[in-house]
Amino acid sequence: MTKLKHRARRLAAGAIAVGLAATLFGATLLTAGLTPGARAQDADDIALTRSGDQQSNLQQFQDLMVRMRTFATRLREAGFDEKADLVDAAIKHADEAQIATSMETVRELFRDKKFQRGADLAGSVQSDLEDLVAILEKRNTLEDLDRKRREIAASREAIAAALEEQRRLREQVEKAGERSAADPRLQDVDRAIEELARDQAALDAQIGREAADARRNAERNRERLAAMAAEQREIAAEGERNDGSTRPDLADIAARAGRLADEQKGEREALDALRDTEEAWRRLSDLAQRAKEQSTQIASLAGDDLRQSRTTAESARRAADELRRTDPSREGAADDAEKQAARLTKAAQDLRDQRAEAEAAGRDDRAAELAAAAQRAEQAAAKAREAAGGARRAADARAKGDRDAARNAQAAAEDARDRAVDAAAELERSAAEATAAEQARESAEKQRQAAGEAAAVASALRAAAPQLTPDAAQDAAAKASDAATEAAGALDRSQRALRSGDAGEARRQADDALAALERAAEEARRGLEAMRREAAAETAERQEQIAAAAADLARDAERAAATETGLSAERQAAAQRGAREAQRAAESAREAADAAKRSAETPAAQGADAAERVSAREAADAAAQAEAALRRARDGMAEASGQAGVARAMEAPQQSVEQRAERVAERLPDGAAKDALDDAIAKMREARERAAEASPQDAADAARQAADALDRAAAAEAARRADAERREVEAAKALEEKQRDLEQRARDLEEKLSRRADEMNAAGDAAAGQRAQRAAQATGRAAGEMKDAADQSRVGSPQDAAGRRQNAQRELEAAREALRNPELEEQTREKLRKIKEEQDALKQKTEELAEKMREGASSSGAPSVQSASGEMEDAGQRMDEGDADEAQSEQENAERYLELADEALAEEQQRY
16 A cells, blocks of 8 residues: 555656646747738737737746746655756756746847747747756657657557467467366366356355454454553553662652653743744844845846846857757758858847947946957857858768768868857857846845745744744744745745846845845744743743752752662762752753843844844753753663663563554554554553653553553454454355355266266276266265355354365365366366467567666566566466466466556656
8 A cells, every 4th residue: 555655646746747847838839939810910919919928928937937946845845856856957947048038038029029030039938948848857858759759659569569469378378278177078067066166166255255354353453452451561560660679769859850851841942932033033134134235236237238148148058059959961951050140140230239339328348248249149150151151062062972072061060060159158158247147146146045044934933933922922923934935935036037137027026025024024023022021031930940949859869869878889870960960950940040031121122133132042052951951860860769770671672562553553444443552552652752761650651551552452353353253144144045055056966976977987987987986076075065064154153164165165176176187188288388388488578678668768667567577487387387277367467567567658658
């Protein structure tokens, strides 16, 4: 069941990833260029329609990116790291390719009626989205996808052929097995006995099989539960044992230290919550200040410069990628290179236009950047045209059959292509390093870090809120957490907008984040003020009480350590150590009380500076030290009293029983027994923990409670066993008449076989007569066992009846065995041996297919194909033994595995 659950989870995660890929592929269709019908429209209508469509596409894409980020987080939390890595890689590709920026540019081009440029860029966006889909579907290129499709199709064809061949061989084995090994004069009786045996087996399955299984399982569970209950009582007795080696006074001090440590734990958790809220306020105030500074910096970014740099980098990247794939030895390479040369030329012209605008605006630094970029674009375009010329000359030479000229032209084209790629890559790098782009990257990184911090603060507040008092503090912490979460989302959207080149959207999201952070900080301050006003003072008072109790404990421990006689040196040292730790606990508790008082008296402040001066962290740290010292004091006094050794002796056997109880619980059906066993396991866990804390009496109490719960579970299983036994008896009685009918058929067959034996003996065939007589005797014994089974069912003894039915089954098998003619059996064996040769050949082909599948795209079906090969090998062995029925069973298993492999590949085929 666990394997099936894991497989379902893996399939679910894969299905969601494929769903995302399908959604993205649908998005690529929305980026297509103008349709023929659109060209017939008025230019203004076209611009309006196309611009609106692209705006819708952009919004869908941005929403999808948000869902993918959330989905990646959920996958990682659920343990699907591999799937999460795929989604993260797709998101990274979207950021690096700046798909959102390109879609925004397409929208603006359509709006400005630059239809051809918009359509060209839309094609680039579509290619980027296809790459995104490729990442999600674990493939790198569309060519790779085609290859995988072909591999899967070929594997499915091979599996189909193997399946057809296996079915043919199974039919042959079936025909060989159908030929009865009995003498032809006895084959009708042989078939009648076979049918009688099947009916007897069916009746046996009908008579309370489910109830019998339930009875046996319930009895086994009852025995196990009762045995564990006895062990639990032995463990409890061990904890309560006192042979004079333990010292009650020291044990009492150890118990007091343990109770005081548990009390201090609750106070420490309250102070931790106060400290966490204080820290959250400080961090939120700091984040709000940084968000304000970032909003100002983002507002200073030149949005047009950023968008222009992104467009240039994208155009250069696309040209470089396309040129890398250009192969001068293939037809059409010249046209491909010319296309990229035109793209780079267009980029150079756009850069020159932008430079002129920068110069007119008096922006000399920006003009210089654009001039250098234009020069790089022109250089790349020139090399691309040179590569196109070389590719064209190579194609002409190949057409004329001039191999040398073709090789020389191809080499020149490749060299020019490589230099064009380098120039385009340099253009992309320079555009990405432009002033505006660099500033945007720095701001995006700061926003990303701030988003992570805000999310962490929100998480800490959510965890602390349930521990806060009063209710007003809980409410304020919850609101602060929600606001911090909102801020984290806005900061994340801001950094993504910056990475995609949308400075305006980044500023809007940064402002939203600032407002949310200010709300969060205010709510955290309000919750902190409520806690200081109402909770801190009470906590300080309780810390003083714990300090006083710890001081009393320390004095008692010192007195006991000094007055106890007859202790070993080790136990005496442990007592002294416990006394010292109790004194340290008292001192730490006083420090926690003083710090909590100062925290309660600290006035509410408006800035982060005051948060640094309050004492909640000091109080929480001191409280934690006090708790740890009390537990060390408990351990020392428990060691000195002798209880630690007793507790250690309990821990290992308690853990052993607990583990066995958990295994029984996994198989136990829901109901009273399962509920009682769950209670027992909880008490066992408590007993083990108390033993680990050197508290044998507490461990013994928990162990006895576990034993009582086990008794209840055992009683519930006994009741379930009785109910199953009742149902088993009723089922057996209901089918008694059918058993009588089977008995009569067995008597008739016995008589018929006896007559045939007399006839064969009279005809001089003594061997056949003897076989018939032995079969008649076995059939008679089967009839006797059937009669006894019916009688036992009638008197309400289902278990005895089941044994009689099984005896009858064995006698019927002996009757059929007695009828077998050795000569006919050998003929069947010979036929099976011939079929085995073909089975072995198919097994070899199947193994080779599995090995080939493991190395390619159809690896998901390889395990099932390998399993099919194993079943084929087993079928061959059964044929060697002359067992046609078992051979057919193994062959059917092989067919099922082949079908499973085909189903797995069908799923893969659907993905691709």
